Amino acid sequence: MDTTHAHNAAASSATPLLETVNLVKHFDISGGLLDRIQWRGSNLEFARTVVRAVNNVSLSIAKGETLSVVGESGCGKSTLARTVLGLYPPQSGQVLYRGERIDNLSPQQMLPYRTKMQMVFQDPYASLNPRMKVREILEEPVRFHHKEKSRSEVKDRVAEVMKQVGVCPDWGERYPHEFSGGQRQRISIARALVVDTEFIVADEPISALDVSIQAQILNLLMDAQEQRSLTYLFISHDLSVVEHISTRVAVMYLGFLCELAPTEELFTNPRHPYTQALLSAIPQLGAPSQDHIRLSGDVPTPINLPPGCVFHGRCPHADKRCRREIPAFLASGDTTLVACHGVEEGRI
Numbered sequence: 001m002d003t004t005h006a007h008n009a010a011a012s013s014a015t016p017l018l019e020t021v022n023l024v025k026h027f028d029i030s031g032g033l034l035d036r037i038q039w040r041g042s043n044l045e046f047a048r049t050v051v052r053a054v055n056n057v058s059l060s061i062a063k064g065e066t067l068s069v070v071g072e073s074g075c076g077k078s079t080l081a082r083t084v085l086g087l088y089p090p091q092s093g094q095v096l097y098r099g100e101r102i103d104n105l106s107p108q109q110m111l112p113y114r115t116k117m118q119m120v121f122q123d124p125y126a127s128l129n130p131r132m133k134v135r136e137i138l139e140e141p142v143r144f145h146h147k148e149k150s151r152s153e154v155k156d157r158v159a160e161v162m163k164q165v166g167v168c169p170d171w172g173e174r175y176p177h178e179f180s181g182g183q184r185q186r187i188s189i190a191r192a193l194v195v196d197t198e199f200i201v202a203d204e205p206i207s208a209l210d211v212s213i214q215a216q217i218l219n220l221l222m223d224a225q226e227q228r229s230l231t232y233l234f235i236s237h238d239l240s241v242v243e244h245i246s247t248r249v250a251v252m253y254l255g256f257l258c259e260l261a262p263t264e265e266l267f268t269n270p271r272h273p274y275t276q277a278l279l280s281a282i283p284q285l286g287a288p289s290q291d292h293i294r295l296s297g298d299v300p301t302p303i304n305l306p307p308g309c310v311f312h313g314r315c316p317h318a319d320k321r322c323r324r325e326i327p328a329f330l331a332s333g334d335t336t337l338v339a340c341h342g343v344e345e346g347r348i
Helices: 077-084 107-114 132-146 151-164 169-173 181-193 211-228 240-243 263-266 275-280 320-324 341-344
Strands: 016-026 037-040 043-046 050-061 066-070 092-097 117-120 199-204 231-235 248-253 256-262 328-331 336-338
Touching: 016 077, 016 336, 043 328, 050 077, 050 263, 066 199, 066 211, 066 240, 077 199, 077 231, 117 256, 132 181, 151 169, 151 181, 151 231, 211 240, 211 248, 211 275, 231 240, 240 263, 248 263, 248 275, 256 275, 263 275, 263 328, 320 341
Parallel strands: 066 231, 066 248, 117 199, 199 231
Antiparallel strands: 016 050, 016 092, 037 043, 248 256, 256 336, 328 336
């Protein structure tokens, strides 16, 4: 899927806040030397096992919008998010922030961007240091990135952000285990907001929480976005949440982008067969069961990607071209990008 310039068609701003260009991230899981030895006939070979997690992903995120990334488990959503933030170095491709390339910067050169780009993780308990008090957890990034601030200024800043996320500043002397899951996630969000944040990656931020708490955290994220002009890359399995919070939605399958469209357009008129199957799986009261698209065929793995379109083994519309040629990520209509030969040829 050659996507070098395709993302520009759907960009809602002349200069996106964040942009990826043909981003690739693979993981070598071959193990040690003995693990790699294989006999192929009478020849001794050293095999490599590579997980192709993200493949040629190009997208852009305009300032102030929420781009959600959806897809089944193992499709590369979280790897994409971590590669964008520089937690994983990409194999190839580029990550641009305000037009400046950042994927090739050293840790020291990345420091100015660390205050602008933050992450909210899925499990708030695992992402908070259990040996530090909440006050220390929130003060640490401010002290590190703003050494010019006095102790009282740091304390005031932390108290202000704790109030904004609905956590009483008096609770700062408690440890993470003394809070509920929802409160811990509020503290995680406070940690992301306590520096001069512009861009937040929210990786399944509500999936580990009770349903009654999920709406509160979503409202908190949306309020913070409105107050601070934040930009979100939102990773989720919950399509109803995605429909509620997103400006645009990107659909991933086995590390490739299948479709990228404005939220309303994607949910009312999905183009890619995988997107259609994904949306048909949303439970709806009173909807006939035959509306659900049941995919046949085996699910391939990112270790052994099939040739051609990676979805062709499960797609009811696949033909010879789909089995041998990787589809390009092309504009379909004014605002939608789709990687599908059937859509390109007008068959779907």
